[in-house]
Amino acid sequence: MIRTRFAPSPTGLLHLGHAHSALFAWRCAHAAEGAFLLRIEDIDPARCRPEFDAALREDLAWLGLSWPEPVRRQSEHLGTYRGHLDRLVAEGLAYPCFCTRREIADEIARAGHAPHGPDGPLYPGLCRNLPAAERAARIAAGDAHAWRLDVGRAMARTGPLTWHDRAEGTQQARPDLLGDAVLARKDVPTSYHLSVVADDALQEVTLVTRGRDLFHATHLHRLLQALLDLPVPEWHHHGLLVNERGERLAKRDGAAALRALREAGRSPAEVRALAGFPDDSP
């Protein structure tokens, strides 16, 4: 059975781009008599607010969506993500990174030719080969640190991997394009990548739908699934809605907020049409 999910972060009000993504996931599930799940990705306490969580559930219900299974809130499951991280650390595939942003930027400037990934320059590897004793001493001394994946070692462990996107076909996994990604931040004991992979497995999601802006993240997610022995779903990365200037919709496009449209008297069916789903039912 197909299981899809919509996984917003409650950092602001939902806009038409979110509605498109939610409706896309809902339709993929319902076209196949499957299940649509809602997950709240609230690992970052500095940016997430309970009032946005409440507002998004209300907006989705107003749009006509429902999610029969309990909503999963990531902030309630930090121990699960920690368990996955501990395994990667124990297997020598993740290492503590004590670098500040400044140190990373300075090293990239010094090297002069840092490889770039889809999200900017890759981590230059300053902490990748620190001696084990130095790592242990700095952790014991309370030095702030993130945890990074050693992507080279990880890929050597799994060998070549592929994944399948419904729109783009079979892809050769290229997690190296993202470099030694952060698995747990200094201020948050996990990361988007680690928690999304853990939860998609735990919630038995079979089809991950999300915007094309996250296409590259999937290379890394496929690798993490292989390392953690998690099931491999199928993916469908959909196109992004744009504003009148042709830019991807963002929180600053206040007029596109579902709340604003609703207050301006638009009906759910009209808003679904604006979000790219003009037929009658959600």
Ligand code: GLU
């Ligand atoms: N929480 C992510 C976001 O709001 C969605 C991630 C995903 O669907 O995998 O962009």
